[in-house]
Amino acid sequence: MRNETIFLKDYTPPAYLIDDVHLTFKLDPTKTRVLSRIAFHPNPETTDRDFFLHGEQLSLISATVDGKACRPEIADEGLIIAVPDAPFIFEAEVEISPSTNTALEGLYMSNGMYCTQCEAEGFRKITYYPDRPDVMTTFTVRVEGDLPVLLSNGNPAASGDGWAEWHDPWPKPSYLFALVAGDLVAHPDSFNTMSGKQVELNIYVRPGDEHKCAFGMEALKRSMVWDEQIYGREYDLDIFNIVAVDDFNMGAMENKGLNIFNSSAVLASPETSTDTNFERIEAIIAHEYFHNWTGNRITCRDWFQLCLKEGLTVFRDQQFTGDMRSHAVKRINDVLALRGRQFREDNGPLAHPVRPDSFVEINNFYTATVYEKGAEVIGMLKRLVGDADYAKALDLYFERHDGDAATIEDWLKVFEDTTGRDLDQFKRWYEQAGTPRLTVTDHFDNGTYTLHLKQETPPTPGQPKKDPRVIPVAVGLLNPNGDEVVETTILEMTEAEQSFEFKGLAARPVPSILRGFSAPVILQRDTTNAERAFLLAHDTDPFNKWEAGRALGKDTLSRMVTNGTPPDNAYLDALMAVLRDDTLDPAFRALALSLPGQDDIAQTLFDAGLTPDPDKIYRASQTLKQTLAQHLQDLLPKIYAEMHVPGPYSPDAEAAGNRALQGAALSLLSRLDGGSAASRQYESADNMTQQLGALSCLLTIEKGEAELAAFRTQWGQDRLVMDKWFGLQVTYAAPERAAATADRLTKDPEFDLINPNRFRAVFGALAMNAAGFHDPTGTSYNLVADWLIRLDALNPQTTARLSTAFETWRRYDGDRQSLIRDALERIQSTPGLSRDTSEMVGRILN
Numbered sequence: 118m119r120n121e122t123i124f125l126k127d128y129t130p131p132a133y134l135i136d137d138v139h140l141t142f143k144l145d146p147t148k149t150r151v152l153s154r155i156a157f158h159p160n161p162e163t164t165d166r167d168f169f170l171h172g173e174q175l176s177l178i179s180a181t182v183d184g185k186a187c188r189p190e191i192a193d194e195g196l197i198i199a200v201p202d203a204p205f206i207f208e209a210e211v212e213i214s215p216s217t218n219t220a221l222e223g224l225y226m227s228n229g230m231y232c233t234q235c236e237a238e239g240f241r242k243i244t245y246y247p248d249r250p251d252v253m254t255t256f257t258v259r260v261e262g263d264l265p266v267l268l269s270n271g272n273p274a275a276s277g278d279g280w281a282e283w284h285d286p287w288p289k290p291s292y293l294f295a296l297v298a299g300d301l302v303a304h305p306d307s308f309n310t311m312s313g314k315q316v317e318l319n320i321y322v323r324p325g326d327e328h329k330c331a332f333g334m335e336a337l338k339r340s341m342v343w344d345e346q347i348y349g350r351e352y353d354l355d356i357f358n359i360v361a362v363d364d365f366n367m368g369a370m371e372n373k374g375l376n377i378f379n380s381s382a383v384l385a386s387p388e389t390s391t392d393t394n395f396e397r398i399e400a401i402i403a404h405e406y407f408h409n410w411t412g413n414r415i416t417c418r419d420w421f422q423l424c425l426k427e428g429l430t431v432f433r434d435q436q437f438t439g440d441m442r443s444h445a446v447k448r449i450n451d452v453l454a455l456r457g458r459q460f461r462e463d464n465g466p467l468a469h470p471v472r473p474d475s476f477v478e479i480n481n482f483y484t485a486t487v488y489e490k491g492a493e494v495i496g497m498l499k500r501l502v503g504d505a506d507y508a509k510a511l512d513l514y515f516e517r518h519d520g521d522a523a524t525i526e527d528w529l530k531v532f533e534d535t536t537g538r539d540l541d542q543f544k545r546w547y548e549q550a551g552t553p554r555l556t557v558t559d560h561f562d563n564g565t566y567t568l569h570l571k572q573e574t575p576p577t578p579g580q581p582k583k584d585p586r587v588i589p590v591a592v593g594l595l596n597p598n599g600d601e602v603v604e605t606t607i608l609e610m611t612e613a614e615q616s617f618e619f620k621g622l623a624a625r626p627v628p629s630i631l632r633g634f635s636a637p638v639i640l641q642r643d644t645t646n647a648e649r650a651f652l653l654a655h656d657t658d659p660f661n662k663w664e665a666g667r668a669l670g671k672d673t674l675s676r677m678v679t680n681g682t683p684p685d686n687a688y689l690d691a692l693m694a695v696l697r698d699d700t701l702d703p704a705f706r707a708l709a710l711s712l713p714g715q716d717d718i719a720q721t722l723f724d725a726g727l728t729p730d731p732d733k734i735y736r737a738s739q740t741l742k743q744t745l746a747q748h749l750q751d752l753l754p755k756i757y758a759e760m761h762v763p764g765p766y767s768p769d770a771e772a773a774g775n776r777a778l779q780g781a782a783l784s785l786l787s788r789l790d791g792g793s794a795a796s797r798q799y800e801s802a803d804n805m806t807q808q809l810g811a812l813s814c815l816l817t818i819e820k821g822e823a824e825l826a827a828f829r830t831q832w833g834q835d836r837l838v839m840d841k842w843f844g845l846q847v848t849y850a851a852p853e854r855a856a857a858t859a860d861r862l863t864k865d866p867e868f869d870l871i872n873p874n875r876f877r878a879v880f881g882a883l884a885m886n887a888a889g890f891h892d893p894t895g896t897s898y899n900l901v902a903d904w905l906i907r908l909d910a911l912n913p914q915t916t917a918r919l920s921t922a923f924e925t926w927r928r929y930d931g932d933r934q935s936l937i938r939d940a941l942e943r944i945q946s947t948p949g950l951s952r953d954t955s956e957m958v959g960r961i962l963n
């Protein structure tokens with residue numbers, strides 16, 4: 118097994134390129150035959166003529182070069198063959214066993230259906246091939262199998278009884294290859310593109326799931342229209358297929374013309390899916406569809422450039438969701454996710470640049486940094502150049518690089534050429550890891566208000582020193598009576614320290630800094646709770662209005678944890694005012710009411726030089742919720758009633774926003790009424806949002822046993838709802854019972870180690886139950902370690918991802934640190950541990 122590090126600086130172009138490829142699959146659960154015919158020619162761009170084909174876990178049956186049998190040297194990870202310095206045809210036949218492929222990478226089986234996952238390097242488990250993204254070609258694929266549906270990329274070419282042929286006219290790298298075969302049913306539709314071409318659309322599902330396709334199909338059509346209208350991008354094949362698969366490591370995959378989805382990321386119905394599920398499904402469908410241009414038509418030269426397609430596509434899907442729903446609410450949710458996952462990563466042992474410069478296993482770099490921080494970097498670029506130049510730069514990007522395997526340099530160059538700006542310094546956002554701290558001080562003198570900004574990024578693994586970055590800081594100023602005196606302006610910070618002046622002000626203003634969260638930094642400023650409450654009441658920027666409330670909440674909770682200070686009334690009153698203000702969007706009010714998470718408080722305390730105690734944080738959060746519930750007791754039943762959405766369920770943003778606020782009210786109310794309103798809601802709910810919401814409220818107050826049992830009886834046959842049933846119990850378990858709950862659930866007959874959704878439902882939830890995971894006895898650490906060791910032998914990718922549960926270990930006290938270290942070392946010393954997990958655990962430990 119290869120274990121060495123691969124470096125960006127070592128990139129060399131491929132020795133041979135491909136004219137076209139023909140593949141034939143003779144499907145069989147344990148003995149699938151794959152026949153390949155690949156037309157190679159020497160790459161004129163290089164003199165390198167070493168011919169190497171990647172291949173792993175393949176049985177080679179035969180291989181020929183220009184029709185003559187050849188005897189390749191079978192190396193650890195592929196074939197070395199002597200070939201001419203001229204065009205030639207390579208043909209091979211290999212045998213693979215999809216039914217025993219539990220890693221869910223390459224060709225595998227899920228519930229009797231064949232499917233593939235090739236990104237990043239899974240194609241080499243299908244056949245011998247130059248499995249790197251800068252080798253692009255057209256594919257013709259013949260699928261043979263005794264199954265009703267046989268699919269691959271591109272357009273259907275021909276079919277007969279037990280076979281089908283597909284041709285993809287667009288050159289693509291192997292990671293975008295896909296094949297699906299099974300007993301599936303289609304939810305069909307069609308779409309007319311902007312130039313009047315008709316595209317056939319299908320969502321393929323297992324029989325029984327047909328009623329869960331309609332929402333996904335509508336979301337797909339909305340995405341297609343949006344990409345035409347906003348980015349001028351039209352779809353380019355006759356057919357677009359989506360397939361839902363139950364066993365899938367990630368959310369979904371953008372294979373050309375044949376997107377494959379984790380069924381949790383596409384199947385939806387009011388009875389089985391929550392509002393949050395609907396919104397996530399809409400976003401993922403959009404994301405995968407948008408990849409057709411940002412990822413597929415223009416792909417990545419090598420895997421170090423992953424953020425080129427992912428950062429941009431996440432940015433695009435975030436814009437889309439904002440347009441479809443609410444920009445303010447979307448921004449707040451995105452920042453919550455960024456802080457919860459990316460800041461955590463960026464401030465720990467796994468910190469890496471948006472464009473990493475080395476990796477051992479690329480699958481470990483599908484991270485919040487590459488995706489979400491990658492999107493933030495694009496947002497900053499757009500803020501700096503303005504909307505018009507952003508649009509021009511994107512047009513140029515599509516025009517100049519269509520058909521290319523491109524780099525971050527290519528991407529930045531189109532912005533430089535469009536705007537005349539030098540982006541050398543901006544590029545540090547791609548190269549330097551770590552979250553900048555932006556410290557702000559201010560003074561007011563004789564009508565001039567000065568903001569002094571200082572940026573500093575702490576060291577990260579392998580990068581002890583950081584250079585100053587370009588930081589767009591959006592600022593607005595309010596006068597003391599709450600009116601805005603300076604509208605949002607972008608301060609462009611380029612130095613380590615820099616001052617900005619605002620002249621001609623009548624009185625000292627209150628600044629609203631980093632509006633819209635204009636850069637992914639940690640803002641540090643000595644301020645008062647009075648000022649925060651003022652901004653919460655008056656800021657015109659919805660993000661900063663919410664942020665002010667959040668800061669109050671953080672301050673309150675931090676002081677409760679560190680010195681037992683009771684929550685102050687100013688904060689509780691400010692929340693009450695927000696809750697009462699019916700000019701505010703209910704979704705916004707629900708967000709304002711949600712308290713900072715326990716992990717967030719732990720990181721805040723750690724940043725302040727303290728050692729967080731997860732148990733104390735848990736208890737302070739409970740106390741704060743109880744106090745808040747009492748403070749709002751008159752208002753809660755009123756809000757709960759007012760937010761009732763009449764009529765049949767609809768997942769639209771407005772109805773969902775009302776339900777979100779109703780749910781937030783119910784959750785506080787349950788702490789006062791012993792759960793009676795929640796029980797009633799559970800009984801009468803006709804949709805999953807309210808059913809699950811009510812059940813969560815009950816579990817939080819340690820009730821709901823009967824409802825939990827009823828829920829299982831009702832939903833025992835629905836895999837996706839049962840994932841919720843598993844997850845819920847661990848999420849809401851009291852800290853001292855979290856490990857035991859997870860342990861009990863692993864013994865449930867419905868627990869399934871092979872299914873990533875089910876495994877994550879239990880162990881992802883345990884890792885998120887902060888006080889339960891960090892139980893001082895170490896029981897959770899050990900349980901998670903035991904199960905990661907078991908899973909690693911079957912599915913390295915999912916194991917490695919879940920090992921990030923331990924990434925924050927250095928925040929905690931010595932006893933916890935040594936318990937975690939023991940658990941990590943136990944994982945690390947497991948014989949035969951995968952490259953994925955050993956890289957992750959090694960980095961976490963270092």
Ligand code: 0A1
Nearest residue numbers: 236237367369370371480483
């Ligand atoms: N490119 C997909 C996500 C994805 C990445 C890796 C995978 O296997 C290692 C699978 C899917 C996306 O961004 O949606």
Ligand code: ZN
Nearest residue numbers: 404408427430
């Ligand atoms: Zn993506």
